[in-house]
Amino acid sequence: MAIKAQDVKELREATGVGMMDCKKALVEADGDFDKAVEILRTKGQKVAAQRSDRDASEGAIVTATAADGSAGVIAEVNSETDFVARNQDFVDFAQSVADALLAARPASVDAAKASVQVDGQPLGDALTQMTGKIGEKIDVRRFEVVEAAAGGTVVDYIHPGSKLGVLVEMTGDGDLAEAGRDVAMQAAAMNPVAATRADVPQDVQDKELEIGREQARAEGKPDAILDKIAEGKLGRYFKDNVLVEQPFVKDSSQTVAQMLKGQGADLRRFVRFALGG
Numbered sequence: 001m002a003i004k005a006q007d008v009k010e011l012r013e014a015t016g017v018g019m020m021d022c023k024k025a026l027v028e029a030d031g032d033f034d035k036a037v038e039i040l041r042t043k044g045q046k047v048a049a050q051r052s053d054r055d056a057s058e059g060a061i062v063t064a065t066a067a068d069g070s071a072g073v074i075a076e077v078n079s080e081t082d083f084v085a086r087n088q089d090f091v092d093f094a095q096s097v098a099d100a101l102l103a104a105r106p107a108s109v110d111a112a113k114a115s116v117q118v119d120g121q122p123l124g125d126a127l128t129q130m131t132g133k134i135g136e137k138i139d140v141r142r143f144e145v146v147e148a149a150a151g152g153t154v155v156d157y158i159h160p161g162s163k164l165g166v167l168v169e170m171t172g173d174g175d176l177a178e179a180g181r182d183v184a185m186q187a188a189a190m191n192p193v194a195a196t197r198a199d200v201p202q203d204v205q206d207k208e209l210e211i212g213r214e215q216a217r218a219e220g221k222p223d224a225i226l227d228k229i230a231e232g233k234l235g236r237y238f239k240d241n242v243l244v245e246q247p248f249v250k251d252s253s254q255t256v257a258q259m260l261k262g263q264g265a266d267l268r269r270f271v272r273f274a275l276g277g
Contacts, residue, residue: 003023003026003027003031007026007031008022008026010033011025011037014037017040017132017133021040021043022036025037025039025043040132041129041132043132044128044129044130044131044132044133051080051131051136054080054136054137055080056078056080056136056139057078057080057275057276058078058079058080058081058082058275059076059077059078059079059085059090059094059141059275060077060085060091060094060162060163060275061074061075061158061163061164061165061273061275062075062077062094062095062097062098062158062162063098063156063158063165063167064098064099064101064102065154065155065156065167066102066154069153069154069155069176069177070148070153070154071102071105071145071146071148071154072102072155072156072167073098073105073143073144073146073167074098074143074144074146074166074167074273075094075097075140075142075273076140076141076142076143076273077090077093077094077097077139078137078138078139078140078141079134079136079137079138080136080137081136084136085162087134089130089133090130090134091162093118093126093130096118096119097118097123097140098143100116101143102145104116105145109141109143112140112143113127113140123140127140142273144271144273146169146269146271148169149171149268151171152169152170152171152176152268153169153170153171153176153177153180154167154169154170155180155181155183155184156184157184157188163274164273164274164275165188165272165273166184166187166188166270167184167270167271168187168267168269168270168271169268169269169270170265170266170267170268171266171268172260172263172264172266173264174265175264176265178263179259179260179263179264182248182263183243183256183260183267183270184270185249186243186249186256187270188272189249190243191272191274192241192242192243192246192270193241193242194241195242195267195268195269195270196242196243197245199242199269205234208230208234209227209231209233209234210230211233212229212231212232213226213229215233216229216230243256243270244256244257244260244267
């Protein structure tokens, strides 16, 4: 039977699949719109199966925050190539995933794929459909939800290119949005290991102390002062790697902690995602 151009156009608008594939599906379905949709969905599942073992290491970091700043989510949505990662369909899909994760706040990626609704279907099915539509493996590698304490706010930042993003949880009585953006940009640029000294894992501190002792011992320092030298080196490590102790990138004459104090703000925690990190 003859397939009308308008039917092909409507199927493309409904599924996002290419015009030629839509026409072929309508021909196979004898013009039945719903059957054509199922044919395209099945094709998408076949493409997904064929590409399930592919390495999806490109993609984008995306964020979403509640309108009142009470919560935020950061996620890594992957594709096989950077070319696809810059495709508007992929960009829109990745953002819809972030929005859905924020709304549902699931416990894990597996739970999200089974239950989080994206475009009216479970995330796992949406990923399969997107894989069929784009022709590359599309996946969600990880995400994290941050919920603000009472009176606090969550601020997000995506570095140009969408390969790096940060969420920060801020408290205080100042302009938390402005202070939070400055802190998030600092975290993006300087890649700190923790927000405060107390957040640095003990095994990391122990390792730095041991490195300090060995360096001092190699320099011929007396055993009696090795611990003191190591503590000094650990202090310098904190200043380089703890976010609030780092020199503020916009004004290196003050630390991030000093900047925050002047802004009437305080940093509780941050989450930094780099693509593939």
